[in-house]
Amino acid sequence: MTKKIFTTSGIEIDELYTEAKAITEKPGEFPFTRGIQPDMYRGKLWTMRQYAGFSTAEESNKRYHYLLKNGTMGLSVAFDLPTQIGYDSDHELAEGEVGKVGVAIDSLKDIEILFDGIELQKITTSMTINATASILLAMYIALAKKQGADLKQISGTIQNDILKEYAARGTYIYPPKPSMRIITDIFEYCSKELPKWNTISISGYHIREAGSTAVQELAFTLANGKAYLKAALETGLDINVFAKRLSFFFNCHNNFFEEVAKFRAARRMWAKITKDLGATDSRAQQLRFHTQTGGSTLTAQQPQNNIVRVTMQAMAAVMGGTQSLHTNGFDEALSLPTEEAARIALRTQQLIAFESGVTDTVDPLAGSFFVESLTDKVETEAWKLIDAIDAMGGAVTAIEEGYIQEQIANAAYQYQKDVETGERIIVGVNKFQVEEPPLGEVFRVDDSIRTLQIQKLEKLKYERDNEKVRASLEGLKLAAKEGTNVMPHILQSVENYATLGEVADVLRGVFGEF
Template identity: 65%
Template sequence: MSDSYKNQSRKEKWESDVEKVVQKFPERKEKFHTSSDIEVENLYTPNHNSQTYEEGLGYPGQFPYTRGIQPTMYRSRYWTMRQYAGFGSASETNERFRYLLKQGQTGLSVAFDLPTQIGYDSDDPMAEGEVGKVGVAIDSLKDMELLFDQIPLHEVSTSMTINAPASILLAMYIAVGEKQGVEPGQLTGTIQNDILKEYIARGTYIYPPKPSMRLITDIFAYCQKNLPKFNTISISGYHIREAGSTAVQEVAFTIANGVAYVEAAIEAGLEVDKFAPRLAFFFNAHNQFFEEAAKYRAARRIWAKIMKDHFKAKDQRSWKMRFHTQTGGSTLTAQQPDNNIVRVTMQALAAVMGGTQSLHTNSKDEALALPTEDSARIALRTQQIIAQESGVADTVDPLGGSYYVEALTDKIEEQVNDYLNRIEKMGGAVQAVEEGYMQREIHQAAYDAQKRMESKEEIIVGLNEYKLEEEINPDLLRVDEQLEAGQIERTQQIRSARNQKNVDKCLQGLKQAAMSNENVMPYIVEAVKAYATVGEIANVLRNEFGEYSGM
């Protein structure tokens, strides 16, 4: 009897057994599916895997990087544990940074308040009521000096979630480093600097798309020459997912944006292998464990093929997708907030099993307020326990070879490529954004997810099932309402004490550079060193570039 006959007969026997069981105990749902509506079959076998080992998986550290971008992954070094923090004043955030570093955090991640994110000083009428509320208020170089007080920038990597004014905050970071005696070439970290996803999902844009893309390529060129260890952009799917996208849309729209940035840089005269190794990505981690892990594996493979085959990059570092992950803020519930610790643990585990380079774990109380010190510590401990107690970091890509995971990886790749082809036919990501295509797709996905939750097709424990009569009033972190007045006073004191003629000269130089094709970064660096404020610098660019009013 042949092996194929034996295997076929065993399969038929199993299918018969399934049919008998289902007659007595019907399956829980008519259809099982992932968040991206990928159907989940009841069993996966080698027949579900469409690619050979060599072409689809290969080895870690080798093209197409499905199994990870480093040969040894976490056996050599854990991912960077980079907890996102920022609230109130620079001094308060500095205290939180130093506390987290003492607790074992290995990288910093800065949250800026809303006025800073859209280029307004704290004393601007547009900033009223928002100073220090969702992040730290940064108006001038003095604030940045306080933010990194007693934190040696040559020893720590810093990520900054800043987009439209990314050039200004990067310039301030460079200036703080120089004041500490740290040369720009020694600085390591990342600026988000991803304006396309702001138009799509988040909304903290200032300028129209074309000049915004020019600022990004100016940063690429400047950092290539002056900050060779600094990641010039973090192409972000996180906020796309937070806006309601599926996992497939998150990867597709993020990679489409990445392609647009590479094309813009090449058009600006930059060589792909000079800037591409410093591109980084930023993804979300949601609750569907296997889909999330497969998502990261598929994203790496797609990006590697694009960079190698489409852009003809020769340097293998240009092929590698390096990414940071943050657990899903939108998945957290105000109800029964302790449940969020469990959610975050699953999400963080998926990110690690998917091969992330750095990770932020959300705190249990973030559906209610900024995290307290205690909840931030628990979130960090979650990462440390996964790293040092679970054993999942002891082998490379422990999910590799799972029939289900490999089938999901293939399916996600297929569906992402369908989106990328559609976007390419529209003329690319910038055109797709201007036409509102990605926005509409995300809105529809969010609507569908809300319907599933309301109908209880999708169970959210403690929210639409297993509810408790509870008073949701835990110990929360509140930003002092007096902070705004103090921040305004400090900013006005800086203006009074600085050399205004020097500031005016620097701002005039920036204006001339913005009017020409000259790189604006050197002028912004000089302006922040003269203690020009975020708002003053942003206003010079507003006057030259205009403001984007949305769709």
């Protein structure tokens, strides 16, 4: 008897597929299984993004210019941990973390340096930021205004997905309900002032990095998305307006066909969710998504093997119809990527786009008995999890009760067990190992960065109009208490050079900490 084989989500794979449900819909038509554009990449390639941000704004600015010169179409900003959780670089809790996992941003001054020589109206920027997303977005808007940009033309994305922080990552500040309120304030503000800005990137990426399966990533991400839709509807926003500015952020792992099936199922499921909640505009029913190759799949052993892993994952994302893609550097299991690794990662996307031929036709795997059957099975399994979450009262309750966290932890444990028993082979880790020399030079960020940032903060607080700062922060406090939209007040505060920590502290004072 043939050994049973399963996907990473536990879906059994048949030895041979001889039939599948016929697809009748066309690309660009509800429920968008085959893609959101009728011509997909024949009309426009996906945006090739490279994620960067480390040390100071000055250092990150140099890397941005390097990436733009090498053909990157969009920038993607990584922020350090203090910035992510609303502390300035001079806060005692920031010690040892300034500039480490991303760029340190303390005020509008840092944003001005970060994008020095870059016209915001001519690029798209994605910011991986959640609890302090409103503050970083306000700084970006303030800089765009100073550059004389037309805010109606500014495009980009803030991650702004706080629910997955409670479930998988941990960089939250306020309790879930006030956090959801800030997010709906951003939806409302941007629908009027920045109509082309993607106000949230509902992120399965970090759910997957925390150890979920592909099916769990899909289900929990869409359940969170549903919670954001409902929160916005409850505040009286029009789903046909705000749902157009929602985007998603998925991971792409090594199981090629399961990943393609996941992306195709995601579009179909989201189309149904939005339609059931009242969306009638086809653009409000479309799931648009960014993909990043799987950071947790990269190995420190034989790091060059990661170039192949990233290529397979990037190809699956393209075959699945992504709108935007980031490819990881091969050395990221060891350190922040070097310039060489960042260039190879970008060239990987360019090779797929211009040499592989996979962009020549829309949804090239459509009609494959295997892919169509797997798309159906992934969808069926994901609906089971969403139904369980709905029965609890939605994603917020499921997170508060620990259901989602427990599901992810169990999947992560099972995966690790399979690797350790050899049930799952990781090339170079538990099979095909070689003797490797000790590590050479890896990219490190120096702790002296904090001293530089503290000096900048001292200078800023001496030179700015502190009376204006106090008045604008007072206005923010009042808005937070009274329930009016906080965004105009955050924007005014950062324009007066209030620091990120000062703004976050005002909101901490009103909402408390979680």
